Amino acid sequence: MTINYHNFWDFIGNENIIHYWQNCLRTRKFVHTYLFIGPEHLGKSFLVSKLVAAILCIQPNADGAPCGSCAPCQQLAKNIHPDYYQLLPDSEKDTISIERVRQWQKSIATKPFYNSYKIGFIEEVDKMSEEAANALLKTIEEPVGQTIIFITGIDENNILPTIKSRGQLFRWRRVNNQILFKHFAYDCNELSATRRDVVYCADGRPGRVIQLLADPRAQLRELNFVQTIIDLILATSAQKMTLLDNLSKIKDGTYQLENIIERTAIIARCLLGRKILGSSYYDSLIAGRDLEWPNLLSLINKLQNMKERKAYNQNQKLVLEDLFLMT
Incomplete structure (x- = not known):
C-alpha cells in the first residue's frame, strides 16, 4: 500500500x-x-x-x-x-x-x-x-x-x-470540469489542448484524467473512442457499419459494453445540450454536421432503457447494432 x-x-x-x-x-x-x-x-x-x-x-x-x-x-x-x-x-x-x-x-x-x-x-x-x-x-x-x-x-x-x-x-459524485481544469493546469495560465481534451474525456473522474495523462497510447484510444461515438451518432446507415466494426476491434477492458453504453449516454446528453445552448466542447468533432432532434432523443431513450434492463451481458455487436443502426 x-x-x-x-x-x-x-x-x-x-x-x-x-x-x-x-x-x-x-x-x-x-x-x-x-x-x-x-x-x-x-x-x-x-x-x-x-x-x-x-x-x-x-x-x-x-x-x-x-x-x-x-x-x-x-x-x-x-x-x-x-x-x-x-x-x-x-x-x-x-x-x-x-x-x-x-x-x-x-x-x-x-x-x-x-x-x-x-x-x-x-x-x-x-x-x-x-x-x-x-x-x-x-x-x-x-x-x-x-x-x-x-x-x-x-x-x-x-x-x-x-x-x-x-x-x-x-x-460519490463526478467532479465539475472547471475544478479539474484548475487542478490539472498546474502552473500554466491555461490548459494545453491535450489536457483540455483529456479532462473532457474523463467525464468528471480525476483518476481517469491521471491515467490518461500518464499513458499517451490510452489517451489516443480514448480520443478516438469519443470521435467514433460522435461519428456513429451523426453518420448515415452505410457509414455506421464501418464505424461499428472499428468499435468492435477495440480490445480494452475500458471499452466493454457497459462502459460504451454509459459513455455514449454522456456524449449524447452533451450533444443535446449543444443543440439547446448552441455550442459545446464537441464542436470540433462534429465538424459542422447537423444534429437531428428526433434521432438524438431516440438514442438517449434507448440508452436509458438499456441501462434499466442491464443489457450488458448480451452480445455486444448485436446490442450496438440495435442501438445505432435503428436510431
Missing part, C-alpha cells in the same frame, strides 16, 4: 466526504461499516487506503494523518499488516464468490494483533453474487470487537438494500 504522507488530504472533489473524515480521524469515533458508492476513478479506494493507514497508525498526527514511521505504518506499506484484510473481485471471473467471502469472514473474526482495530475492505461489492452478499450480512450485522469494514461499489442498484441499510453510506 503506497501512501503520500506529505499531502495526505490532497483530494480532488467530493469535499464533503473528505471533511467528514478529517473530523472523524481527529475525534477517533467510528461506526462499524462504511459504504462508498459511485462511478470509477473518483478516489473511493484511494481514500480507503489512506483511512486504513490513519486508523491503524499508533502515532497519528494532530490532523489524523498517519505518521508513516511506526510499525503498523511500515507493515501496511509492505502489505503485511496482520489486522487488515482485503476482499477483491476475482481477476478472471470479475466476481466475488461465497467461498472467498467465507474465507475473509474467518480472517476478520480473529482477535487483532495490535490492541487496536481490525479493518476489512471489500472492493466492488456490486460484483458479489447474491449468495455471497447474503453471507456477508452476518459480519456486517454482528461485527466482532473493534472491527471496521469499508465497502466500495459502482452501481448502487446492484447492492443488496440490507447491506446498504447496515452501514453509513457516502455517495
Whole structure:
C-alpha cells in the first residue's frame, strides 16, 4: 500500500466526504461499516487506503494523518499488516464468490494483533453474487470487537438494500470540469489542448484524467473512442457499419459494453445540450454536421432503457447494432 504522507488530504472533489473524515480521524469515533458508492476513478479506494493507514497508525498526527514511521505504518506499506484484510473481485471471473467471502469472514473474526482495530475492505461489492452478499450480512450485522469494514461499489442498484441499510453510506459524485481544469493546469495560465481534451474525456473522474495523462497510447484510444461515438451518432446507415466494426476491434477492458453504453449516454446528453445552448466542447468533432432532434432523443431513450434492463451481458455487436443502426 503506497501512501503520500506529505499531502495526505490532497483530494480532488467530493469535499464533503473528505471533511467528514478529517473530523472523524481527529475525534477517533467510528461506526462499524462504511459504504462508498459511485462511478470509477473518483478516489473511493484511494481514500480507503489512506483511512486504513490513519486508523491503524499508533502515532497519528494532530490532523489524523498517519505518521508513516511506526510499525503498523511500515507493515501496511509492505502489505503485511496482520489486522487488515482485503476482499477483491476475482481477476478472471470479475466476481466475488461465497467461498472467498467465507474465507475473509474467518480472517476478520480473529482477535487483532495490535490492541487496536481490525479493518476489512471489500472492493466492488456490486460484483458479489447474491449468495455471497447474503453471507456477508452476518459480519456486517454482528461485527466482532473493534472491527471496521469499508465497502466500495459502482452501481448502487446492484447492492443488496440490507447491506446498504447496515452501514453509513457516502455517495460519490463526478467532479465539475472547471475544478479539474484548475487542478490539472498546474502552473500554466491555461490548459494545453491535450489536457483540455483529456479532462473532457474523463467525464468528471480525476483518476481517469491521471491515467490518461500518464499513458499517451490510452489517451489516443480514448480520443478516438469519443470521435467514433460522435461519428456513429451523426453518420448515415452505410457509414455506421464501418464505424461499428472499428468499435468492435477495440480490445480494452475500458471499452466493454457497459462502459460504451454509459459513455455514449454522456456524449449524447452533451450533444443535446449543444443543440439547446448552441455550442459545446464537441464542436470540433462534429465538424459542422447537423444534429437531428428526433434521432438524438431516440438514442438517449434507448440508452436509458438499456441501462434499466442491464443489457450488458448480451452480445455486444448485436446490442450496438440495435442501438445505432435503428436510431
